[in-house]
Amino acid sequence: MFLSPLGVAPLLSKMSMDVTFLGTGAAYPSPTRGASATVVRFEGECWLFDCGEGTQTQFMKSNLKAGRITKIFITHLHGDHFFGLPGLLCTISLQSGPATKTLPVDIYGPLGLRSFLWRTMELSHSQLAIPYVVHELVPTPDQCPEEEWKELSFVDRDEPFSKQIQGKTIYLDPAEDSYPLVDNEHFVMKAFRLFHRIPSFGFLVEEKPRVGKLNVQKLKELGVHPGPIYGKLKEGVTVVLENGTTISPSDVLAEPLPGRKVCILGDCCGMVGEGAASLCYEADLLIHEATLDDTQMDKAKEHGHSTPKMAAQFAKLCKVKRLVLSHFSQRYKPTSQIGEGDMDVSELKSQAELVLDGQEVVLAEDFMTIGIPMKKAR
Ligand SMILES: [Zn+2]
Ligand SMILES: [Zn+2]
Numbered sequence: 227m228f229l230s231p232l233g234v235a236p237l238l239s240k241m242s243m244d245v246t247f248l249g250t251g252a253a254y255p256s257p258t259r260g261a262s263a264t265v266v267r268f269e270g271e272c273w274l275f276d277c278g279e280g281t282q283t284q285f286m287k288s289n290l291k292a293g294r295i296t297k298i299f300i301t302h303l304h305g306d307h308f309f310g311l312p313g314l315l316c317t318i319s320l321q322s323g324p325a326t327k328t329l330p331v332d333i334y335g336p337l338g339l340r341s342f343l344w345r346t347m348e349l350s351h352s353q354l355a356i357p358y359v360v361h362e363l364v365p366t367p368d369q370c371p372e373e374e375w376k377e378l379s380f381v382d383r384d385e386p387f388s389k390q391i392q393g394k395t396i397y398l399d400p401a402e403d404s405y406p407l408v409d410n411e412h413f414v415m416k417a418f419r420l421f422h423r424i425p426s427f428g429f430l431v432e433e434k435p436r437v438g439k440l441n442v443q444k445l446k447e448l449g450v451h452p453g454p455i456y457g458k459l460k461e462g463v464t465v466v467l468e469n470g471t472t473i474s475p476s477d478v479l480a481e482p483l484p485g486r487k488v489c490i491l492g493d494c495c496g497m498v499g500e501g502a503a504s505l506c507y508e509a510d511l512l513i514h515e516a517t518l519d520d521t522q523m524d525k526a527k528e529h530g531h532s533t534p535k536m537a538a539q540f541a542k543l544c545k546v547k548r549l550v551l552s553h554f555s556q557r558y559k560p561t562s563q564i565g566e567g568d569m570d571v572s573e574l575k576s577q578a579e580l581v582l583d584g585q586e587v588v589l590a591e592d593f594m595t596i597g598i599p600m601k602k603a604r
Contacts, residue, residue, distance in 0.1 A: 241412075243268045243433070243486055243598045245511060247590040248284035250552045252493075252517045252531075253306050255280040258563050260592050261306040262553060264490055264513060265290055266431055268412070273297045275429060275490045281310035282317050288593055292318050297408070299417075300335030301492025302426035303342075308335065312346040319354040330357035332393070334407055334417070336425055337362045341382040344391060361393035363405050363417055365425030369498050370530075374423055403501035404430075418501035420494035423530035427492055430505045433485030437462075438603060441478045448473065484601045486510050489546075493517070493553065495527045495536070503544055510598055512546040513590070515553035519569075520577045534574045538581035551578060552590035560591055 244267050251259025261278020272294040274281075285292040292314060300308045315331070333339070340360035347354065367375050396405045398419070405427075408415035413433055420426040437460050445456070448471065455465050455473075464474045489506045490513045497503060506512055517531035526533050534551060541549040551574060558571035571589055578587040588596070 241269060241433075241600060243488075243600075244595050245488060245513070245550075245598065246288060246290060246595045247552060247592060248281055248288060248290075249276075249278050250554060250590040250592055251306075252515075252553045252555050254556065255306075256556045258559055258592075259554065259556060260284045261310065262301075263310070264552070266488060266490075267294075270294060271296050273299065273431070275299045276301055276307040276492070277310040277314055278306045279309040282314045284592065285314075293321060295331060296329070298331060298333045298335075299407075299415075299429050299490075300333070300339055301420075301428070301490075302422060302424055303336055303338055304424065304493065307492065308339070308342075312343065312350070312352070315343075315354055315356070315358065316352050319352075319356045322356055330359045332408075333358055333360045334363065334396075335360070336427065337364050337378045337395075338381060340391060340393070341385070344382075344385070358391060359393035360391050361407070362395050363427060364395060364397050365427075366398060366419065366498070369419050369421055369425035370423060376424075403499040404505060416501075416505060418505050419498035420492055420502065421496040421498050421530070422493045426494055426530075428494070428502055428506075429490045430509075431488045431490070433487070435482035435485050438480030438482050441480065444478050445473075481603050483603055486598050486601060488598065489513065491515060493531060495530050495532055497540070503540075506540075506544040506546060509544060509546045510601075511548050511550060511596065512541050512544065513550045513552055514540060516551040516574055516578070517553055517555050519558075519574050534578035534587070535581055538578040538587065541578075542582055548588065548596075549578060549582065549585075550588040550590050550596070551575070554589075 246265045248263035249260030251261060255261040260280050262276040263278055263281040263284060264275040266273045272290060274295050340362055343360060398405060405417040407417055416430045417427045420428050440456060458465055459475045459478055462475050466472050487509045488511045489509045493515055514537035515532050516534045516537050518526040518533055520533045520535045523533045537551055554571055557569050559568040561570055561572050564570055575587050575589050
C-alpha cells in the first residue's frame with residue numbers, strides 16, 4: 227500500500243467511478259425490477275452490493291462483467307438480498323479459466339453468511355475454481371425488534387470450514403460507531419448499523435483525498451525545475467536544496483482534492499446509533515430504500531421499511547448531494563411500463579422532493595448508471 231505522508235492518495239489520471247443498478251425491486255425479482263443488486267465500479271473493478279436472486283442474469287443483460295467482481299457486500303440476510311450469491315459465484319467460477327484469479331473475492335455480510343455459503347456449496351457439491359473469503363459483521367441486538375433477534379454467534383462455530391473461506395469477524399467499533407472493512411491506497415469502506423426486521427447494515431465507500439496541484443511557478447522562482455524533486459514533494463516529503471533552502475510540501479502544493487463518497491443502505495426504517503448520520507454526511511450519492519409511498523408509512527414502518535419522506539429526511543439531515551431511491555415494492559412500475567392495477571413510481575419522487583425543497587431526487591431503475599465525477603478543489 228502506498229500512502230504519502232500527507233495522508234492522501236497519489237494523483238492518478240482518470241479514476242472513473244460509477245454506480246449501476248442491477249435490481250431495484252423489493253421482496254422478489256420481476257420482469258420489470260430485479261431483486262436488490264447494485265454495482266459500484268472503480269477503474270474497472272466491480273464491487274457488488276447485495277445479490278438478490280437473478281443477479282447473474284442481470285449482469286449478463288448489462289454491460290458489466292461479473293468476472294470483474296472483487297468485493298461483495300451483503301446488507302442483511304433477507305432472501306431478496308442474497309439468494310443470488312451461490313449461483314453467481316458458481317457461474318463466475320465456471321467462466322474463469324484455470325488459475326485466472328489468484329486474489330480471493332472478499333465477501334462482507336452479517337454473521338451467518340459464511341455458514342450459509344459453506345453449506346450451500348457443500349450440499350450442492352459445488353467446487354469453486356475461484357477463491358473467496360467471508361468476513362462477518364457482528365450485529366447488535368438493537369438493530370431489530372426483540373422478538374426477531376437470533377443469537378448466531380455459536381452457529382457452526384465448530385464446523386470444519388475450509389480455511390479458504392475463513393475471513394475476519396468484525397465487531398462494532400464503539401468509538402466510531404461503525405465497522406472497519408477496507409482501508410487501502412484509494413479507499414476507505416465502512417459499515418454502519420440500521421434498524422430493520424432483522425439486523426441490516428449500510429455501507430460507506432469513501433475515496434481518499436488526492437494530492438493537490440504543484441505550484442510550478444513558485445518552484446521555478448525557487449530555482450527548482452521539473453524532476454525528481456517534484457515527485458518527492460507530491461509524495462509529501464520535505465526537500466532541502468543544495469543552497470540550503472528547505473521546501474516543505476505545504477509551501478508548494480494546493481489543497482488536497484476531496485474524495486468522492488457513496489453510501490448504500492440496506493433495508494431499514496431507521497438508524498441505530500450515530501454511525502449512519504456521521505458517515506453519510508455530505509455524501510455525493512446516498513442510495514436509500516423507499517419500499518412504499520408516503521400514504522403507507524405505517525405499513526412500511528411495521529415491516530421495517532421506509533417511504534420517500536423518511537429517506538429524504540435522512541438525506542436532508544446528512545446534507546447529501548444526491549439522493550437515489552430504490553428497493554420499490556413491485557407494484558410501482560416505471561412510468562413507461564404501467565399496466566392495469568400498477569402504480570406509477572414517479573409519485574415517490576415527488577414525495578421525496580417535497581422534503582428536500584425541490585432538490586432533484588433520482589428513482590433507480592434496473593440498468594441505470596450514474597457517474598460520479600472527480601471533485602475539484604474546494
Ligand atoms: Zn428487501
Ligand atoms: Zn429486508
